[in-house]
Amino acid sequence: MEFEIRRDRKPQGPRKLRVEREEYFRLVQQGYSNTEASRLVGVHERTGREWRHGRPEGRVKRPRPPAQSARAAAPSPPGPSRYLREDERIHIADRLREKATVRAIAAELGRSPSTVSREIRRNRHPGSGTYRPHAAQARADARRPRPKPAKIARNRELRDFIQQHLDVKWSPEQICQALRDTFPERPEMHVAHETVYQALYIQGRGELRRELAGALRTGRARRVPHRQANCRRPRFIDPMVMISERPAEVEDRAVPGHWEGDLILGKDNASAIGTLVERHTRYVMLLHLPNGRTAEHVRDALVATVQTLPAHLVRSLTWDQGSEMASHGSFTLVTGVPVYFCDPASPWQRGSNENTNGLLRQYFPKGTDLSAHTPEDLVHVAAELNGRPRKTLGWETPAERLHKLIAA
Structure with missing residues (x-):
């Protein structure tokens, strides 16, 4: 405590015990009792009571109104309030x-x-x-008074940790979990992911570099509401096995080997990259499509990719009703893997794959030529995604979870 009890109590001047009274009220506001606060500032507890409640009329001393705290707050407004009165x-x-x-x-x-x-x-x-x-x-x-100094702005070590992980495209939630794992005994290094978002979205506070907003998944500088996807007409009708006929073991993710697939498209829809996500482990594999995205090209890439995996890790494939899967019958004939199709305009039925496509847009932005990326580039991007910890996996990485399955 910075306050020290004065040893010489006599020459106090006309404003007696002014410093002691201010310190007394500061301690009372912190929750100290009258006895404790009086002892800490070096006055009798009766003096403290008179400061707070005033002095009644007596035989010897004149009555005195209560002393006003230097930090007395304004009275609470009447009527309903979001704050307790x-x-x-x-x-x-x-x-x-x-x-x-x-x-x-x-x-x-x-x-x-x-x-x-x-x-x-x-x-x-x-x-x-x-x-x-x-x-x-x-x-x-x-x-209650605002604004308050931001936690990230006040802690340089915390700010540098967040910046380093945003540079390698970690999400704010992954960074916040890593902070708790790395500094378990230092609460000043723990923040909520909403704090990181606010530091990026609200510029001018000096918490994080402005260009780090581009490290977010969407690259947006502000939040936007979710909108429903436009309805799409089915590319083909028969023969398709709909997702409603898919086995129940696929839905609960308990059994590995069930995959979701889709394409991400480049500039003018002229180039594409195929994406595969395993539902149990969230493991990602990318399909190189340098010659186009026709049904035959996609089928050949799928066959080549599926044949690199153990048989017990390829049990089914779920896709939307895009025309690129027109050859799904021949794919099933060659690999023995059944294909299930989502309902029209129902991307949530392939939630893991949709989420992965959003992550991949950090590496393959919309409006770019995706055919410029080599197979080695796709392997590198997939390895980076599979090396990120996932909250849904108990902060394990997809690569670690898949390795356990293969080892078992």
Whole structure:
């Protein structure tokens, strides 16, 4: 504590104990009791009570009104508010002394139980654990003013860690999990992924470099609402086995070997890259299509890729109704792998593949010529994606999960 009790108490001048009184109110706002705050500033606890509540009329000393704290907050506005008011905090304190439950208190105030629970947890006394409404109101008022200094802007080590991982195209959520794994005992190095997004979207704060916004999956500088995809006409009708006839083991992802596939298209739809994602491990494989994306070209690339995998890791393939799968019958005849087709305009039925296509757009932006990429380029990109930790895999990488399956 920076405050020190004065040894010489006599020459105090006309404004007696001004510094002590300000420090006393600062301690009270932090939740200290009158006795503790008075002891820490070096005054009698009766003096502290008079500072807070005033001095009543007596025989010897004249009455005195309560001293005003240097940090006294403005009174809370009347009426409903998204923030708890002081009278609500007094009600919480009274009901806690009566051993009422949090849900009962919340119902009486018309608030969510989580709001009351969080209020008690954040604003109770750090030592005794008791809830004091006036000290809680003072702490809440002190926390409310905006703007506050951003956590990423204040911590250079944290900022450098985030920048380094954005440079290699990690998502904010992957970075935040890596921070918790790398610095488990340092809470100042832990942030939510929303904090990283805000540091990128809201420029001018100095948290992260402006060009790092391009490292996000979409490359957008602001968020946009999700929109429904336009309806597409089916390319062909017969013969197709629809996704509704797909075995149940594919849906729950419990059995490995079921794949989802699609194409990502380049400039003017003149070039394409095939994408395959295994549903259980999220392992990614890319198809090189330098000569076009006709049904025969796609079929030949699929056959060549599938034959590189163990038989127990290729059980089925799910695709949309694109014309590139017109030769799915001959593909099944050669490989023995059945093909299931999604319903029209239902990309969520291949959710893993759609997500992967979004990740791949960081490497293969829309409006570029995809035929310029060599097979070695595709192998490198797939290896980088398969080396990223995934939240849905318990922060394992797809490569690690697939290696375990092959080893087993």
